Amino acid sequence: MRIAAFLPELLRHLFKKPATVDYPFKKLAVPKDFRGTPYLRPELCIVCKACERDCPAEAIEITSINEAEKRFSMIIHNDRCIHCAQCVDSCPTTPKAMQIDSLYELAAHDCHKLTKAWIYVRAVTKPKAAAPAAAPAEPNA
Numbered sequence: 001m002r003i004a005a006f007l008p009e010l011l012r013h014l015f016k017k018p019a020t021v022d023y024p025f026k027k028l029a030v031p032k033d034f035r036g037t038p039y040l041r042p043e044l045c046i047v048c049k050a051c052e053r054d055c056p057a058e059a060i061e062i063t064s065i066n067e068a069e070k071r072f073s074m075i076i077h078n079d080r081c082i083h084c085a086q087c088v089d090s091c092p093t094t095p096k097a098m099q100i101d102s103l104y105e106l107a108a109h110d111c112h113k114l115t116k117a118w119i120y121v122r123a124v125t126k127p128k129a130a131a132p133a134a135a136p137a138e139p140n141a
Contacts (some may be wrong), residue, residue: 030102035083037103040074042120044097047072051087051098060087062105070122078106097123 021028030036038060047070052060059080065071083100091098108114 011099030104033106034100034102035085036101037083037106038076038081038085038087038098038100039116040076040118040120041095041097041099042073042074042118042123044093044095044123045074045120046093046097046125047122048092050090050092053067054086054090056080056084056086065119072120072122074118074120078116079111093123093125105114 049062052062057080059077059082061073061075061077063073065073083127085099085100088096088100108115
């Protein structure tokens with residue numbers, strides 16, 4: 001093999017900056033619409049269970065702890081989650097009770113450590129104010 005054939009290529013790449021990132025030590029920013037890990041904002045959840053119903057991976061469980069106190073438990077199984085963000089899209093609250101964060105490092109030695117759990121009181125929605133009825137027009141005399 002002739003070294004002279006590789007020499008121009010070698011010299012060209014010696015002075016270029018690397019195309020890769022030194023990953024564990026330097027991290028790239030995630031894109032704006034990155035679908036990371038779902039999480040709950042319990043102060044906004046009205047327990048409509050739309051997220052549980054619409055989850056294609058069945059990764060969300062909502063159970064009642066005490067119906068009289070309106071206490072509920074939500075568990076998100078990140079080992080089952082496919083990060084499709086369907087739970088966020090189906091959440092009817094404004095602002096959304098279900099959110100997606102930008103975490104992508106979810107490694108664990110045990111799948112039970114990948115679950116996230118919340119125990120919370122159901123949020124009370126404010127009734128929308130009815131639009132005031134238009135005053136009847138007075139006949140001109």
